[in-house]
Amino acid sequence: MPLTEESKKKxxxxxxxxxxxxxxKSSLDAMHYHHTKxxxxxxxxxxxxxxxxRGDVIVEGMDDAKQLLDYFSTDDLEKxxxxxxxxxxxxxxxxxxxxxxxxxxxxxxxxxxxxxxVADRDLLCVEKFFTKENVLNHVSTSVDDLYETPKDFxxxxxxxxxxNIFAWRKFEKLSEKxxxxxxxxxxxxxxxxxxxxxxxAVYSSPLAVVKxxxxxxxxxxxxxxxxxxxx
Numbered sequence: 699m700p701l702t703e704e705s706k707k708k709x710x711x712x713x714x715x716x717x718x719x720x721x722x723k724s725s726l727d728a729m730h731y732h733h734t735k736x737x738x739x740x741x742x743x744x745x746x747x748x749x750x751x752r753g754d755v756i757v758e759g760m761d762d763a764k765q766l767l768d769y770f771s772t773d774d775l776e777k778x779x780x781x782x783x784x785x786x787x788x789x790x791x792x793x794x795x796x797x798x799x800x801x802x803x804x805x806x807x808x809x810x811x812x813x814x815x816v817a818d819r820d821l822l823c824v825e826k827f828f829t830k831e832n833v834l835n836h837v838s839t840s841v842d843d844l845y846e847t848p849k850d851f852x853x854x855x856x857x858x859x860x861x862n863i864f865a866w867r868k869f870e871k872l873s874e875k876x877x878x879x880x881x882x883x884x885x886x887x888x889x890x891x892x893x894x895x896x897x898x899a900v901y902s903s904p905l906a907v908v909k910x911x912x913x914x915x916x917x918x919x920x921x922x923x924x925x926x927x928x929x
Contacts, residue, residue, distance in 0.1 A: 701792050701804075701845070708844050709804075709824050716839035717826075720864040723750055724882040732901070734926035736908045737918045740901060748863065752882040753904020754924075756872070758917040763834045763869035763877055769910045770836060770867060771803060771825055780913060781906045784810035787820065787854055791847060800828040804845055808854040816891050820857040822847075823865075834869040838862060858889035867907075878921060879907050 722728075729741035729752055743750040760766060769777045778785040787808035794802050808820035822845065825838040840862045847853075863884040870878040881904045911918050920926060 701794075705844060705846070709841050712841060712844055713824050713826060713837070713839055716864040717837050717866075719884075720837060720866040720882060723884070724752060724866060724880075726752075731925040734920060734924060736905055737920045738905060738908050739921060739924050739926065740904060742901075746884070748884050748886045749900055750882065750884045751900050751904060752880060753907065754878065754880045754921050755908055755911075756919045756921055757877045757879050757907075757911045758919065759875055760877055760911070760914075760916050761875060763871070763879075765914060766879070766907070766910055766916075767827075767834065767836055767867065767869065770906075771805070771827075778807070780910055782807075782809045784812050786810060786818070789851070791845075791851065798828070800826060802826050804841065806847070806851075806853070808857050811891060811895060813892065813895055816895065817889060818854055818857040819860045819887055819889075820854050821860050821862055823862050832871055834871075836865075836867040838865045858887075860888055861886040879911075881907055 723743060726741065729743050732740045732742050734740065738753045738755040741752040757766065769781055772778060773788045773790055775785055775788055778788045785807065787806060789806045790803055791806060792804040796802065803825045805825060806820065806822050808818055810818050822840060822842055823838045824841045825836065828835050842859060863886070865883045868880045872878055883903060908918050
């Protein structure tokens, strides 16, 4: 059924709450430096039940941040598998622009854990794309109880619903063709899954930015404020 104005209002309120949470918990002051890998600084915050992870890297040679961002919000499985290995579903269910011209999407995604006896995981999220103070932002959060899918749509059979508390990608333009890219995420896989698999997925997730940037022929380097440069 079409997205009603009442449902849309609740979804936007949920998104706003998630964005505020992301802003409060994503600053480097609230994070602990974990390590630097593939030129990306990885930070974490284990204060909550679910670890908050953040990755920061400089990307050079990119004309438009949307070249990179497109891989994180597409229905093209070839592209999504560069972001999340084992991606088997990626469906945009709704898409609209608000009064400010900002783009919104509701998307369903599903991926395999790649581990025997571990169920597939899926997500139903709202995403917003907006530019603020020369920074392109992509912020998403789960909307499981707020959105009713079209009648002809079916979820992946047997998949366990994961929770995206918030995911925030920021593309700050530093100069011509140079961007500071950061990704912060807090999520829960839900259901049974080995802790080692969860930790591996959590700490490697920001590195998708590096992988795609290099795939597109861009150069990546460590941010100038990297703790790794102070050793």
